[in-house]
Amino acid sequence: MHNVVFVLGPPGSGKGTICAKIQENLNYVHLSAGDLLRAERQREGSEFGALIESHIRNGSIVPVEITCSLLENAMKASGDAKGFLVDGFPRNEDNLQGWNKQMNGKAFIQFVLFLSCPVPICIERCLNRGQGRTDDNEESLKKRVETYNQQTFPIIEHFKKSELAREVKSERPVDEVYADVVNVFNEANKQK
Ligand SMILES: Nc1ncnc2c1ncn2[C@@H]1O[C@H](COP(=O)(O)OP(=O)(O)O)[C@@H](O)[C@H]1O
Ligand SMILES: O=c1ccn([C@@H]2O[C@H](COP(=O)(O)OP(=O)(O)O)[C@@H](O)[C@H]2O)c(=O)[nH]1
Ligand SMILES: [Mg+2]
DSSP states (O other): OEEEEEEEOSTTSSHHHHHHHHHHHHOEEEEEHHHHHHHHHHSTTOSSHHHHHHHHHHTOOOOHHHHHHHHHHHHHHHOSOSEEEEETOOOSHHHHHHHHHHHTTTEEEEEEEEEEOOHHHHHHHHHTOOSOOTTOSHHHHHHHHHHIIIIIHHHHHHHHHTTOEEEEEOSSOHHHHHHHHHHHHHHHHHOO
16 A cells, blocks of 8 residues: 655645655655656657647646556555655546546555645746746746646645645745645654
């Protein structure tokens, strides 16, 4: 049974940055759904490359069958780990239902880390991210924020209702955000 922590928040809220630090220090394996999709987009012979690229440029969400299989394969390939940080997923109802169907009995959601950050700061961060991404531009970001507000925030609300969400405000400097995130993980692992 894979132990999973979903890491959610608007684009630019710091999910990848924080997950990398957690992976380094707390023995969780970081799986960025976005990175897995970008790798699949480039993979020689992938039948989903064009579909993934159009969703990424559009800030829309790739069908869960594709993303969930990439995540499950990555967890299988990773071998034993204290847990998996599933970064940037689930992003909508289709993702959540698809995960529940495909991963039922195979994964346990320990909790959901929600990095909350004002949108203008998020946009600024993405525009300065400098990773040469095809979706870090004004046009794509506008759509990504709309997708986040319309489709992803309701998923966060769902996890809040089931008392699985742990919110950390992430407009502060990385070290301050990370210190609070460590406390959330320590608290969650104490309860195990
Ligand atoms: N707390 C923070 N303060 C300032 N910049 C940050 C902070 N967290 C992340 N960043 C920067 O903002 C950009 C987006 O961070 P990233 O971790 O990629 O966010 P996400 O994965 O949520 O899109 C990166 O350039 C990163 O270095
Ligand atoms: O589970 C996922 C994760 C990402 N994406 C797509 O990949 C893009 C980039 O996601 P990522 O998490 O890398 O963006 P970030 O929030 O880190 O800026 C999203 O806008 C979506 O188009 C998706 O469709 N499903
Ligand atoms: Mg990211």
